[in-house]
Amino acid sequence: MGTATVTSKRFYGKGLPNVDPSLLKGKLIVIEGADGSGRSTQITLLRNWLERLGYPTAEIGLKRSTLVGSELEEVKRGNILSPLTFSLFYATDFADQLENIIIPALRADFIVLADRYIYTLMARDIVRGVDPGWVNEMYSIALVPDAVFYLKVSPQELAERNFRKNGLLDYWESGMDIQRSGDMFDCFTRYQRRMQKLFLAMQRIYGFEIINANRSPQPISRDLSAKIEPLLGLQLARPEPILATS
Amino acid sequence: MPRAREPRELPGKLIAVEGLDGSGKSTQIYLVKRWLELEGYKVFFTEWNSSLLVKRSTKKGKKRHLLTPTTFALIHCTDFADRYERQILPMLQAGYIVVADRYIYTAFARDAARGCDRQWIRRLYSYARHPDVTFLFDVPLTVALKRISTGRFELKFYEAGMDMGLAKDPFESFQIFQGRVYDEYQHMLDEFGFVRLDATRAPGLQQREVRELLQKHISLPRYRWKIQPWGLPR
Numbered sequence: 001m002g003t004a005t006v007t008s009k010r011f012y013g014k015g016l017p018n019v020d021p022s023l024l025k026g027k028l029i030v031i032e033g034a035d036g037s038g039r040s041t042q043i044t045l046l047r048n049w050l051e052r053l054g055y056p057t058a059e060i061g062l063k064r065s066t067l068v069g070s071e072l073e074e075v076k077r078g079n080i081l082s083p084l085t086f087s088l089f090y091a092t093d094f095a096d097q098l099e100n101i102i103i104p105a106l107r108a109d110f111i112v113l114a115d116r117y118i119y120t121l122m123a124r125d126i127v128r129g130v131d132p133g134w135v136n137e138m139y140s141i142a143l144v145p146d147a148v149f150y151l152k153v154s155p156q157e158l159a160e161r162n163f164r165k166n167g168l169l170d171y172w173e174s175g176m177d178i179q180r181s182g183d184m185f186d187c188f189t190r191y192q193r194r195m196q197k198l199f200l201a202m203q204r205i206y207g208f209e210i211i212n213a214n215r216s217p218q219p220i221s222r223d224l225s226a227k228i229e230p231l232l233g234l235q236l237a238r239p240e241p242i243l244a245t246s
Numbered sequence: 247m248p249r250a251r252e253p254r255e256l257p258g259k260l261i262a263v264e265g266l267d268g269s270g271k272s273t274q275i276y277l278v279k280r281w282l283e284l285e286g287y288k289v290f291f292t293e294w295n296s297s298l299l300v301k302r303s304t305k306k307g308k309k310r311h312l313l314t315p316t317t318f319a320l321i322h323c324t325d326f327a328d329r330y331e332r333q334i335l336p337m338l339q340a341g342y343i344v345v346a347d348r349y350i351y352t353a354f355a356r357d358a359a360r361g362c363d364r365q366w367i368r369r370l371y372s373y374a375r376h377p378d379v380t381f382l383f384d385v386p387l388t389v390a391l392k393r394i395s396t397g398r399f400e401l402k403f404y405e406a407g408m409d410m411g412l413a414k415d416p417f418e419s420f421q422i423f424q425g426r427v428y429d430e431y432q433h434m435l436d437e438f439g440f441v442r443l444d445a446t447r448a449p450g451l452q453q454r455e456v457r458e459l460l461q462k463h464i465s466l467p468r469y470r471w472k473i474q475p476w477g478l479p480r
Binding site: 098 | 300302303306307312313314315316317320321323324327328331332360361362363365366369370372373
């Protein structure tokens with residue numbers, strides 16, 4: 001992954017009814033990572049870069065669907081849904097954006113930047129005890145992206161960035177719904193470590209690029225654009241700094 | 247936890263009815279519920295699509311025609327999961343007879359009729375146990391359609407399958423869609439071992455047959471209230 005040029009799209013499984021993946025011309029680029037890993041910063045930088053080059057882009061992210069986005073936001077405020085129901089609710093949110101944003105945009109030869117994709121959703125479900133086989137099957141409707149980048153940041157650094165930004169750690173990102181120890185900082189690091197482990201396991205299956213995101217935004221952005229360039233069929237030559245950890 | 251559930255024996259029993267709109271199944275299951283509660287059994291009645299949590303999204307999606315076959319399937323599955331985990335399963339664990347007006351097979355039939363992959367849908371609902379008895383109220387398509395057209399004035403958008411652009415006219419679209427749903431039910435008869443009932447007969451006759459079958463399938467006395475709830479005639 002990361003170097004192919006013209007690849008025809010495919011679904012992980014049987015996909016969606018009435019969608020012919022061979023008609024999808026654009027590129028789907030996914031940025032994964034925890035809160036505080038710099039995802040949105042990187043997406044903004046990527047978008048600027050792409051638009052300056054003249055490529056039309058579209059964006060998706062979690063809880064952004066018209067259908068259930070605001071309702072999901074609301075139920076997250078109270079811990080009232082079971083992991084299974086949550087999982088399905090998020091899948092609905094994803095499917096809505098897949099069909100109404102990703103697919104039309106790809107059909108129109110746009111570059112779709114996904115601020116997280118099914119991998120975060122799957123990892124979250126799995127740490128909460130949902131059957132991995134079942135989750136996999138549910139997301140077999142998803143399109144295989146052209147590239148997936150996982151912004152890896154150490155839990156300690158993540159916590160510091162969250163403190164700097166919000167002054168506190170997020171309830172869900174600390175996995176407070178599934179842990180009984182009262183210490184939020186411990187919960188956060190433990191939860192983040194488990195999520196990272198899952199991401200590394202998924203990396204072997206889905207072949208993400210792991211990006212060392214313990215750095216400042218610019219070098220990360222240079223890495224990302226260097227890896228994305230070949231996908232675009234651009235003729236730009238640019239030295240590729242090799243900083244990835246894995 | 248939502249792992250694929252082994253068919254572990256639960257103290258309660260689950261009875262479901264399935265069938266086309268206009269098959270008369272809601273009337274029949276209502277009578278079953280009344281019979282059981284008046285006889286002094288622990289009964290819980292549940293309907294398809296009634297959970298409060300997800301309802302707002304479902305409503306919005308339907309009203310604004312936002313739903314695709316896939317999101318239609320997922321949002322209904324979300325809704326059902328909530329109801330299943332918070333009501334149906336606990337009731338079964340507590341030893342109730344749970345009576346369901348439509349169950350997961352309604353989703354299997356409708357979603358497949360909309361073009362979703364059958365295996366995908368079945369896997370999606372694999373967290374839910376199959377009922378102890380499922381009655382399929384079987385009527386020829388023409389009979390069901392006739393009952394609907396005389397009993398109701400207006401068909402809703404998704405109910406009529408208008409989202410698939412099968413026909414301009416809602417009723418015509420409904421006919422095509424219901425035809426597909428009918429075929430799905432017929433295929434599921436053997437797949438899930440439904441008990442088929444001839445729903446063209448007089449309602450009273452059907453109800454008698456249903457009650458006889460239930461008495462045969464379920465040892466009812468086990469489900470009698472130990473202490474009669476106040477106000478029940480008995």
